[in-house]
Amino acid sequence: MIALFYLLACGDPVPAFCRERADDADCDGVPDAADLCPNSGLGALHDAVGCTDAQAAGCSVELLTPEDGVTIQGETRFAWLGTCDAYSLQFADDPAFPPGATRTAVNTAATEVISSGRERYWRVVGGQHGASMGFAAPPRLLVSP
Secondary structure, rough: HHHHHHHHHOOOOHHHHHHHHOOOOOOOOOOOOOOOOOOOOOOOOOOOOOOOHHHHHOOOOOEEEOOOOEEOOOOEEEEEEEOOOOEEEEEEEOOOOOOOOOOEEEEOOOOEEOOOOOOOEEEEEOOOOOOOOOOOOOOOOEEEE
């Protein structure tokens, strides 16, 4: 997060602390000796040990259907490709999926679910090896009739 703050606040493609610190090769603000994910990348949001959500989850999710902006009525097939052990199908009216305003429709190991969404956006969050969910696919817009 530090790297992202500097990028957004200063507009400098390489933050000053990156130029000044030889012990942080990926410029995420976590010294290489403590960085569990040494290739998180410049400007990537990461946790205290230098890992992005995707790296921490150890898996990924790609949404398949329904497509972005599709109008749905009632129950709909939601499908995705993923390398995670567990998934949560989530709905929200805010594309940021804020805590308290996000509804989890199902927690599953499947990659296809029949569900209904009244909210404007959907996404799938995945996790691996019993870890809390970490990888979140970019949200897709649902259009109500």
